[in-house]
Amino acid sequence: MSVDKATVARIAHLARIAVPEEQLEPLAAELNQILAFVEQLNEVDTGNIAPMASVADMKLRRRKDEITDGGYAEDVLKNAPATEHGFFAVPKVIE
Amino acid sequence: MASLLDLSLSEARDGLKAGTFSSVELTEAYIAAAEAARPLKAYIVETPDKARAMAAEADKRLKSGEAAPMTGIPVGVKDLFCTNGVQTTAGSHILEGFVPPYESTVTANLWRNGAVMLGKLNLDEFAMGSSNETSYFGAAINPWRANGEDAKLVPGGSSGGSSSAVAARAALCATGTDTGGSIRQPASFCGVVGLKPTYGRCSRWGIVAFASSLDQAGPITRTVRDAAIMLGAMAGFDPKDSTSADIPVPNYEAALTGDVRGMKIGVPKEYRVDGMPPEIDELWSKGMDWLKAAGAELVEVSLPHTKYALPTYYIVAPAEASSNLARYDGVKYGLREPGDSLVEMYESTRAAGFGAEVKRRILIGTYVLSAGYYDAYYLKAQKVRTRILQDFSTAFETVDAILTPTAPSAAFALGAKTGDPIAMYLNDIFTVPAPLAGIPGISVPAGLSKEGLPLGLQVLGKAFDEETVFKVAGVLEDAAGFAAKPDPWWE
Numbered sequence: 001m002s003v004d005k006a007t008v009a010r011i012a013h014l015a016r017i018a019v020p021e022e023q024l025e026p027l028a029a030e031l032n033q034i035l036a037f038v039e040q041l042n043e044v045d046t047g048n049i050a051p052m053a054s055v056a057d058m059k060l061r062r063r064k065d066e067i068t069d070g071g072y073a074e075d076v077l078k079n080a081p082a083t084e085h086g087f088f089a090v091p092k093v094i095e
Numbered sequence: 096m097a098s099l100l101d102l103s104l105s106e107a108r109d110g111l112k113a114g115t116f117s118s119v120e121l122t123e124a125y126i127a128a129a130e131a132a133r134p135l136k137a138y139i140v141e142t143p144d145k146a147r148a149m150a151a152e153a154d155k156r157l158k159s160g161e162a163a164p165m166t167g168i169p170v171g172v173k174d175l176f177c178t179n180g181v182q183t184t185a186g187s188h189i190l191e192g193f194v195p196p197y198e199s200t201v202t203a204n205l206w207r208n209g210a211v212m213l214g215k216l217n218l219d220e221f222a223m224g225s226s227n228e229t230s231y232f233g234a235a236i237n238p239w240r241a242n243g244e245d246a247k248l249v250p251g252g253s254s255g256g257s258s259s260a261v262a263a264r265a266a267l268c269a270t271g272t273d274t275g276g277s278i279r280q281p282a283s284f285c286g287v288v289g290l291k292p293t294y295g296r297c298s299r300w301g302i303v304a305f306a307s308s309l310d311q312a313g314p315i316t317r318t319v320r321d322a323a324i325m326l327g328a329m330a331g332f333d334p335k336d337s338t339s340a341d342i343p344v345p346n347y348e349a350a351l352t353g354d355v356r357g358m359k360i361g362v363p364k365e366y367r368v369d370g371m372p373p374e375i376d377e378l379w380s381k382g383m384d385w386l387k388a389a390g391a392e393l394v395e396v397s398l399p400h401t402k403y404a405l406p407t408y409y410i411v412a413p414a415e416a417s418s419n420l421a422r423y424d425g426v427k428y429g430l431r432e433p434g435d436s437l438v439e440m441y442e443s444t445r446a447a448g449f450g451a452e453v454k455r456r457i458l459i460g461t462y463v464l465s466a467g468y469y470d471a472y473y474l475k476a477q478k479v480r481t482r483i484l485q486d487f488s489t490a491f492e493t494v495d496a497i498l499t500p501t502a503p504s505a506a507f508a509l510g511a512k513t514g515d516p517i518a519m520y521l522n523d524i525f526t527v528p529a530p531l532a533g534i535p536g537i538s539v540p541a542g543l544s545k546e547g548l549p550l551g552l553q554v555l556g557k558a559f560d561e562e563t564v565f566k567v568a569g570v571l572e573d574a575a576g577f578a579a580k581p582d583p584w585w586e
Contacts, residue, residue, distance in 0.1 A: 003462065015417060015461040016424070017454055018442035027458070030516065034459055037517050038406040038472070044479050051477035055294050055308065055484065055533025056558065060337055075196035081431035088426050091437050 002032045099124045100264040104168055104321035105348075107267060111157055111167045118157065118167030122150035122211050125169040125267060129213055132265035134585040135236045137256040139174050140182055141214035149211040156209060165328045166209025171266030173257050174215040175222055176202045176312070177301040181212075185303040186220040186230040186253075189448025190429045199301025200333045201270060201312045208328035213266055217256030220450045221420065222277055222305045225522040227255030228513055229452045237285055237506050238263035238581035241546035245584070248506040248548070251281030251522075257315045258285035262581060268316040268325050272302060274309045275408050276502075276526025279538035282315055283501035283551030286540040286579065288568070289315045290322045293558045294533035295340035297326075298333030306415035307338075309408075309530040319539060319569045323347035326561065342559065350562035351569045356390030360567065361494035365401035366525060368503065375500045375550065378542050382498055382552045385574035386567070396490040396497065400482045404528040405520060407483065410463050410476035411531070416453075417460025423448060455516065484532040491557045496567045499525050501538040501551035525553060535561045537568045540577040549579070 003011075005024045008031065012019040019027065073086055082089040099121055102110065110116055126143045146169060153167035177183045177195035184190045198206075206212070217235040219227050226249035228234040237250040238259055250259040254271030258281035261269050271278040273291035282289025290313045297312040304310060314325035327347050333339040362383060367376070383393050425431035425444030432447045434440030449457070463472035490497065503524055512519045529536040535558070538551040552571055556564035 007462075008458070011458050011461045011465060013442075014465065015457050016421075016438065016441040016445055017449065017457065018439075018446035027455075030455060031459060031462070033517060034409060034455075035462075037520075038410055038476075041403055041406050041410075041475050041479050044400065044403055044482060046475065046478035046482065049478045049481050051474050052480040052484065053477075054338070055531075056338065056340065058295070058338070058340070061334070061341075063334075072196075078196055079193050079428035081425060081429070090426055091434060091440050093437050 103318045118150040118153040129265045137260035138214045163209040170210045171216045171269035175303045186218045188231040189423045200298035219253035222253040224252040227252040235259045251284035253277040261287045271315045276523040282538040284506040286549030290537040293535045298336040300335040304419040306412040350565045358391045359494040361396035361497040363398045366499045398486040407476045407479045408527045413456040413460035417457045487532045497555040499553045501553040505544040505548035541575040
C-alpha cells in the first residue's frame, strides 16, 4: 500500500495540520518510505493471535463516582492564548 | 570545588549525611558547572534560584537528621515532566511559554525525597527522535568527541539533554523518559547509566504524553548504584495514573550484592545483526565473559520476532502520538496562530507549532488509524506486539536476565542521519523491544570504541524485576571498570 498526494492532503486535514501544496509530494515520498518499511509485518503469521491491549496483566481500577479535584478555573485558564469571561475563547463557530 | 562534581550520587549522599559538605556547596558547584556547559545546550531552562532555595531547605533537613534518600542531591529534569511554575516545553515550539500549574508525580516524588532542581533539560521534540536534533531549541551536544577530532557529536535521544548534562558533570543525575530507547540509547552514547523501568513502575501523570502504552520515566546517572537510589525515589503507586502498578517499591540498592553465581543470562542470537560494527560484537562477547567469570551461566535464547520490533513500534507509537498530540490545538495552552475559522486556526497553529518529525509521525499515525487501514496496520502491529511479548515470556522461563548491546553504534556526528528517517530509526533496534513488551532494561557504559567514544551494554529483565537488572548491571559495571571522562572542551 502506498499514499499519493491526495491521500496526504486528506490525512493532513484529518490531523488538522495545514500542509502547503508544494510539500504534499515530498511528504508522500517520506510516508511511503516508512510504510514500505513497516510492510514487513505481513511476513508474521498472526492468525490466532490476539492484539495486545496492555503489556501488564492488570485490570483497570474503579473508584467511586465523586468529585475529588477541581475548583481552580483560574489556573486552568492561565496558559490559554485567549480567554473571555472565565472561558477559553476561539474564533466564531456559529454563523 | 571540582572534586565535588566528580562524586557519584551515593558518595554525595554519604558526604552530605556526614556533614563533609553542604547541599548549598554541592548545588553551587553544579549551578556553575551548568552555566559553564551552556555550549552543550543540555539545559533549556536553568533554575538556579529555585536550586539555591531547595538546597538551603535540604541543609536544614540534613541538620535535623530527617534526611530522605535524595536530600540535597542536585537533579536535572527532562523538559517533558511538568514542573509547577517552571516552563515545560517538551522541546516544542507549540508549548513554548507553557508554565504548568501542577507538578508531575515523578518530580513531586523526587522533591519529597529531598532532591534539588537544577533546571529543565533538552530533548527531541515530544521525545520523538534518537539524536536530540528535533528539539525546537536546538540540538544538545555530546560532551564526548572522537580522539583528535573536534566535530560535534549527538548525545543520542530523546533524553539527550539528560545524558549530556550527567556525562558533562553539569547535573549529578537526571530524569529521562523511554518510549523506544530514549533513556538507554543516550546513556550509551554519553557513557552514563540509564534505566527504563517496567511499564507501570513510575507514574506517567504529569509527563507530556507521547505513546501512552510505551512511555516510562527512569533515571540517568553515573553509576548503577546511583540509578538504584534514584529509581527508588521516583517510583511508586499513583492513583492518578490508571496503569500505575499498585505493588511495593523494593530497596533497589540492597539488590546490588555483586553475586550472580548460578544465575542464567540469556544471549539472544537475533541481536547479532548484519552490518553491526565488529567492536560492538567484541564488547558484547566481553560482557558475556565478565558474567561467566562472576559465576553466571550463559544460555543462548531465541527472540524470533526481534526484527519486527521496529516496524511494530513505528505503527504503534505514531498512532498513539497522533491521538495524544490532538490536544495541541491553540485553545488551552501554548501557541496560537490566527485563522478565519476554528478549523483554520487549528490547522495553522499545528502547522507552525510542530516540527517536521512530529508532523511526519502524526500523519503516519493518523493514516494507520484511519478507516480502511486500521486492521491492516494498527491491529496487525498490536498482534505482532503480542508475539514479541510472547518471545520474552518464553525466554524468561529459562533465564533470569538477557544481555545485549544497547545500540548498534557509538555516537554519530550532528546531521549525519537527519536526512533519512529509517536510518535514524535503526538506532533503536536493540532498545525498542523492551518497551513493546513492557519489561525493564538498563544501559551500562562498558568500553570505548576505537575512536574513543563510549559504548554501552544492555541488561533486560522480567517485568517488575528491576532488582535482577540492577544486580547484573552492577557486576558488568565492576568488571568493565569504565572510568573514562570526556575532556571539558566546552569550558
